[in-house]
Amino acid sequence: MTTDFLPGFDRHRIETAPGVTIHARSGGSGPPVLLLHGHPQTLSTWHHVAPRLAESRTIVAMDLRGYGDSDKPPGGERHAAYAKRAMAADAVAVMRALGHDRFALVGHDRGGRVAHRLALDHSERVERLALFDIAPTATMYARTDKAFATRYFWWFFFIQPHPLPERLIGADPEYFLRHHIEGQSKTPGSTPPDLFAEYLRCYSDPACRHAICEDYRAAAGIDLEHDAADSDARITAPLLALWGAQGTVGQTYDVLETWREKATDVSGRALDCGHTLQEERPEEVFSELSAFLG
Known part of the structure; x- marks a missing residue:
């Protein structure tokens, strides 16, 4: 029996495109916030933060297409089904289906890259944007060196x-x-056995593993083309960037400058x-988001 990491949150399955249904959870009341x-x-990564935020806000957490319990469509030509543009459109459709035309947006890692594209x-639709432990995708590829390629080898393997x-x-x-989670996290025990088991449940699905590779293939191809096409565009919503001082992004880039x-x-x-x-610093994350979201 799997653990429910967001008890009390409603469950949703929302069709966002032909052949694509997204799994989402929602809870609380007040100004809407989407967590990616x-x-x-999966969306279970927000198990510390989402319930706290839901005390004063409407919180929606969704599994990105290809991940968790969302559908895993074929990538198609040029892996376009996993372009961040397509994944951002999923997020907009989920929020619209739940009655939210404008919302705050929080994205970690791949979810942050989807959030970046959504904000453009x-x-x-985006009131405020918080991004966790990323620099812009195009910037990271353009400035790749041996240190980054060694520490983030999966960017080139997938x-x-x-x-x-x-x-x-x-x-x-x-x-x-x-190996991946233990290498990325610098806080022992921050991914407890039941949470790891939830991630493994999804990662054990060959369709999920293929979708993950398609996500990264899109990031190295069609996403870069989309980024180049609007390289002069700027996010106008207030943006909060948080990152791990012990992580690769924080040690490799001037995150705020990027x-x-x-x-x-x-x-x-x-x-x-x-x-x-x-997962590693949930109290600080909650404090930072509470102040930023207002």
């Missing part, structure tokens, strides 16, 4: 042609997942942790 997870997590493509990464990960998904190249109103700081802020 990263790789290799649907700027009228994008190899199908089925190479899928078959290699499939040989021992639990080992790969555990986002000031992409947005007009940027603030933020490092937290004393690794990559998964909402």
Whole structure:
């Protein structure tokens, strides 16, 4: 029996595109906030933060397409089904279906990249934007060096042609997942056994592993083209950037400066942790979001 990490939150299955149904949870009341997870997590990563935020806000957490209990459609030509533009459209459709035309947006890791694209493509819908432990995708690829490529090797492994990464990960998904999470997190115990089991439940699905690779393949191709096409565009919503001081992004980039190249109103700081802020430093994350969201 799996653990319910968001007890009391309603469950939703929302069709966002032909053949694509997204799994979401919602709870609380007040101004709406959408939470988007990263790789290799699911919406359960918000189990510390979402209930606290729901005391004064309407919180929606969704599994990105390809992840968790959302559908895992074929990537199609040029992996376009996993372009951040398509994933951002899912998020807009979920919020619209739940009655929210304008909302605050919080994204960690891959969810942050979806949130970045959403804030550009649907700027009228985003009141405020918080991004956790990322620099812009195009910036990270453009400034790749040996240190980054070594520490974030999966950015270059996952994008190899199908089925190479899928078959290699499939040989021992639990080992790969555990190695990945333990390497990213710098706070022992922040992903407890029942939460790891939830992530493994999803990662054990070959369709999920393939979708994850498609997500990264899109990021290295069609997403970069979309970014180049609107390289002069700026996010106009207030942007809060938080990152882990012990993580690769924080140690490799001037995070605030990278986002000031992409947005007009940027603030933020490092937290004393690794990559998964909402699991490693949930009290600080809650405090920062409460102040930022108002």
